[in-house]
Amino acid sequence: MLTIIDRYILRKYLLTFGLMLMLFIPIGIMLNLAEQIGKMIDNEAPLVEILIYYLNFTIYIGHLLFPIFLFLSIIFFTSKMANNTEIVAILSSGVSFGRFLKPYWVGATIIASLMFVMGMFIVPAASKGYNEFKFQYLKKGKQDRVTSNIFNQLGDRDYIYVSSFDPERQIGYNFTYEHFTEEGTLDFKISAANIRWVPQDSLYRLTSYTRRTLRGETERVETLRRLDTVFSFQIDDLTPVSYIAETKNLFELNDFIREQRRKGASNVNTYVMVSYKRWALPVTAFVLTVIGVSVSSIKRRGGMGVNLALGIGVAFIYIFMDKVFGTLAEQSGFPPLLAVVVPNLLFGALGVYLLQKAKR
Numbered sequence: 001m002l003t004i005i006d007r008y009i010l011r012k013y014l015l016t017f018g019l020m021l022m023l024f025i026p027i028g029i030m031l032n033l034a035e036q037i038g039k040m041i042d043n044e045a046p047l048v049e050i051l052i053y054y055l056n057f058t059i060y061i062g063h064l065l066f067p068i069f070l071f072l073s074i075i076f077f078t079s080k081m082a083n084n085t086e087i088v089a090i091l092s093s094g095v096s097f098g099r100f101l102k103p104y105w106v107g108a109t110i111i112a113s114l115m116f117v118m119g120m121f122i123v124p125a126a127s128k129g130y131n132e133f134k135f136q137y138l139k140k141g142k143q144d145r146v147t148s149n150i151f152n153q154l155g156d157r158d159y160i161y162v163s164s165f166d167p168e169r170q171i172g173y174n175f176t177y178e179h180f181t182e183e184g185t186l187d188f189k190i191s192a193a194n195i196r197w198v199p200q201d202s203l204y205r206l207t208s209y210t211r212r213t214l215r216g217e218t219e220r221v222e223t224l225r226r227l228d229t230v231f232s233f234q235i236d237d238l239t240p241v242s243y244i245a246e247t248k249n250l251f252e253l254n255d256f257i258r259e260q261r262r263k264g265a266s267n268v269n270t271y272v273m274v275s276y277k278r279w280a281l282p283v284t285a286f287v288l289t290v291i292g293v294s295v296s297s298i299k300r301r302g303g304m305g306v307n308l309a310l311g312i313g314v315a316f317i318y319i320f321m322d323k324v325f326g327t328l329a330e331q332s333g334f335p336p337l338l339a340v341v342v343p344n345l346l347f348g349a350l351g352v353y354l355l356q357k358a359k360r
Helices: 004-042 047-062 065-083 086-092 102-138 251-261 268-296 304-333 336-360
Strands: 149-154 158-166 171-180 184-200 203-215 219-228
Touching: 004 047, 004 065, 004 086, 004 102, 047 102, 065 086, 065 102, 065 268, 065 304, 102 251, 102 268, 171 336, 251 268, 268 304, 268 336, 304 336
Parallel strands: none
Antiparallel strands: 149 158, 158 171, 171 184, 184 203, 203 219
């Protein structure tokens, strides 16, 4: 049951958070528009698509910055309450510090639930529209992909490899296709200097084609200067765009990760990190709430400015650590789960320490 004071604090919590979003997101839109309007005009982006892009931009960027807005909101209104001696009055009336935190926990639960629903189901659709517009009109097809040493497992017994891939020309170099029997022995192997997708004919063109077929101890070799053929895979499947995981909802992403693991994709940790971060983001609402209240509930010499400075410093350290561990997981084999959990554990411990100090 929420008391009048609980509702008062909770209202401040949610209203200040909402005002932060309404204040900073339009600024972000204006800055992005000022930077990109020349490219939009040069590439003749339709007005309707621009408006849809900025709707997706608002959802995508807003959700990404939710923790920062939440943190600054808590510090702002809690510092204001401390400077007005409201917190002292509440605690002096016999309310314990733990009980004082109740509306903060309720507010964090509401925001965390919003983060979860948006991150799992709403933001992926916005991310797809945001990235597709960006690469169609702002970067002109310069999509970020893994383009070297690409290995894929197509089924239980089929494997393909290309040493490099040019997504703009739809061509892969040093192509190899291997098919194995049910017993696990090599049935045949196809190799080519390059494989090119020919869209007008809906087929693949292999240059310097060689096929080796094994039948017992007999090997049959077939070579051709060029061969047009079909395969069961799409050439874009060799290396999905880097943002592909961001565009999939909770269930689609789980299926996608299983499929990439089955294929033996080299960058599967990147997709796993996206999944773990979605689950971890709501937790940050609670971690940052504890730190924010602990830092700003004490009246300090210098007022709100000191609390904001401390809060912004903590926020930037948190973002830095999150980026460092994320990069380690994606590029050096560091376990993705640890990369997500460690920053939250460290800052959770910091929050508990600061909370104990604030109680005194």
